Amino acid sequence: MKRKLTLRLDEHLIERAKRHSSRTGKPVSQLVADYFAMISLEEPIAGTELTPRVRSMIGALRGATTTEDDYRRYLESKHR
Numbered sequence: 001m002k003r004k005l006t007l008r009l010d011e012h013l014i015e016r017a018k019r020h021s022s023r024t025g026k027p028v029s030q031l032v033a034d035y036f037a038m039i040s041l042e043e044p045i046a047g048t049e050l051t052p053r054v055r056s057m058i059g060a061l062r063g064a065t066t067t068e069d070d071y072r073r074y075l076e077s078k079h080r
Contacts, residue, residue, distance in 0.1 A: 005032075008071060039058075
């Protein structure tokens with residue numbers, strides 16, 4: 001079963017992801033799904049070691065206090 005997931009990302013990162021998506025022909029959602037699949041494996045797949053940049057992101061949101069309501073308020077003010 002597929003479900004929708006909302007991600008909050010820096011605009012520049014989103015644009016870079018879209019350019020990469022265009023170059024590779026893979027939708028951004030598939031890029032994210034591939035990443036999630038890779039990090040959830042018990043044993044790494046040969047040749048798919050995480051890059052230092054990706055490794056540095058692990059745990060980045062631990063302790064974050066932003067809630068879904070905070071994001072809704074942000075979107076409401078942004079689109080007024």
